[in-house]
Amino acid sequence: MAQKKLKIFVVAGEASGDIYGGLFAENAMEITGVDIELRGWGGEQMANAGVKVTKHYRELAFMGFIEVIKNLRTIKNNLNQCFKEIVEFRPDAVVFIDLPGFNMRVAKRLRNKIKANDDDLQLNTKLFQLVCPQIWAWKSGRIKDLKRDYDCVFPVLPFEDSILKSGGVNSQSMGHPLLDSILKEKSARKGVKKEKKEKLIALLPGSRKQEINKILHVYLQAIKDFPDHEVVIAGAPGLEKSDYTLAEKAGLRVEFGKTRELLQRAEAAVITSGTATLEAALLKVKHVIAYKTSALNFAIAKALVDVDFIGLPNLILGRKAVEELIQGDCNPQKISEELRKALSSSDMEKDFDEIYETLGNGGASKRIAEYVVREVS
Structure with missing residues (x-):
């Protein structure tokens, strides 16, 4: 029986997102019955897991209100480039990881493109967000955007799931990928004598x-x-x-x-x-x-x-x-x-x-x- 071919685009904008993206890719590639092509923006962890990385996350690392304002032109160009790459790739799914200020803007444009049902370039892509924006800390209105633009959000903090669901978001609480990363390393070191903490x-x-x-x-x-x-x-x-x-x-x-x-x-x-x-x-x-x-x-x-x-x-x-x-x-x-x-x-x-x-x-x-x-x- 022929394997179903799938295309998935992953967007990670910092080191932790690259780790989670790498773990996602690694596990996705192990699923039987499907042939998955992975492309995205990220770093070495994603690349090592089989993702064709077309832009490194270090080019997206702007932190703080002032830094964002100073680099608005670069950020706008990155937004346009990311959207363009995804549309041209025409993936079955896009997995956005953290980086809400950037990712939610791209997701909104993609959702509008999907809804437009453009005959010339019809896009039938499902959008996922891994790591929930901190709606419990600020910009609580973004919960409406999450409901509108994403097919599913995967929160990583225990208390976020109920907040998302109360806002009508399809929230699936699966746990925290960081724990997977730590457990994976522990497994690799199994049998190695645990060293005492040094000064x-x-x-x-x-x-x-x-x-x-x-x-x-x-x-x-x-x-x-x-x-x-x-x-x-x-x-x-x-x-x-x-x-x-x-x-x-x-x-x-x-x-x-x-x-x-x-x-x-x-x-x-x-x-x-x-x-x-x-x-x-x-x-x-x-x-x-x-x-x-x-x-x-x-x-x-x-x-x-x-x-x-x-x-x-x-x-x-x-x-x-x-x-x-x-x-x-x-x-x-x-x-x-x-x-x-x-x-x-x-x-x-x-x-x-x-x-x-x-x-x-x-x-x-x-x-x-x-x-x-x-x-x-």
């Missing part, structure tokens, strides 16, 4: 140049109070050694492509925010969240965002498990103080165990891939 502090000053320029010098001042620890900086995917010149001047090592390995070895970490905080929690690494942006970006965000926490571990638990030092509090003295508290904390490890239990037993990527393929077969 090592890992610094994760962000994944974008503007983050590193804003915060790395603060981290470097803070860790001077820990002469008995080795300090290593996790180099972000898509960046280069030249982006970390301050670290080199301070005599610190920057390691690329080894973020998880560093976290596994580390006794503690200082992390900006984002997915890395959840990764640290799942790896049971005591850490402090320390983040700052420009005064204008912060003022705009504070006016628009209604949320008690920014760290994923705290959001999942609904309480503060990891200290968050934001803007003015993100200074060397407070980072040093809170890092010492974290190192001596026993409660933090219990909180991390609770997060692990809350996210389930893995398998999210497989379930999502199977759902998408089933819907378009």
Whole structure:
């Protein structure tokens, strides 16, 4: 019996999205009875999993209101290019991963194209969003857009599913792909003796140049109070050694492509925010969240965002498990103080165990891939 041919386009705009996209692709390619052609925008993880990557996510990495305004022309060109590539590819499905400011605009244009039923280029594509926009924090009106433009949304945080469903969105809560990534690596290391935590502090000053320029010098001042620890900086995917010149001047090592390995070895970490905080929690690494942006970006965000926490571990638990030092509090003295508290904390490890239990037993990527393929077969 001939296999059904399917075409799927995947859009990931940052390192974590590239990981999830790679896991999705890997699981999709293992589904029997279908012959899948994968194309998309992403990075090395997706490419290694069999996706023909036509644009690297580093070209999409604009963070903060000011950076977005400064790069509006580039962003507009990227939007047009992405839409054009998808229409020309004519996929059975598009899987958008995170990056809501970009992806939701492309999805809206695609939905309008599908509805137009253009005889010259009829598009019969189903649209999926993996990682829900933070409608619970700001822009709650986007739930209407999700309902209108997407065939299905896959939230990754436990509390998001009910919010989406109450707004009429076809939400399918499959779990968090990050857990799959960690479990996959654990499986690969099965039989290898688990190493004890070293007297090592890992610094994760962000994944974008503007983050590193804003915060790395603060981290470097803070860790001077820990002469008995080795300090290593996790180099972000898509960046280069030249982006970390301050670290080199301070005599610190920057390691690329080894973020998880560093976290596994580390006794503690200082992390900006984002997915890395959840990764640290799942790896049971005591850490402090320390983040700052420009005064204008912060003022705009504070006016628009209604949320008690920014760290994923705290959001999942609904309480503060990891200290968050934001803007003015993100200074060397407070980072040093809170890092010492974290190192001596026993409660933090219990909180991390609770997060692990809350996210389930893995398998999210497989379930999502199977759902998408089933819907378009």
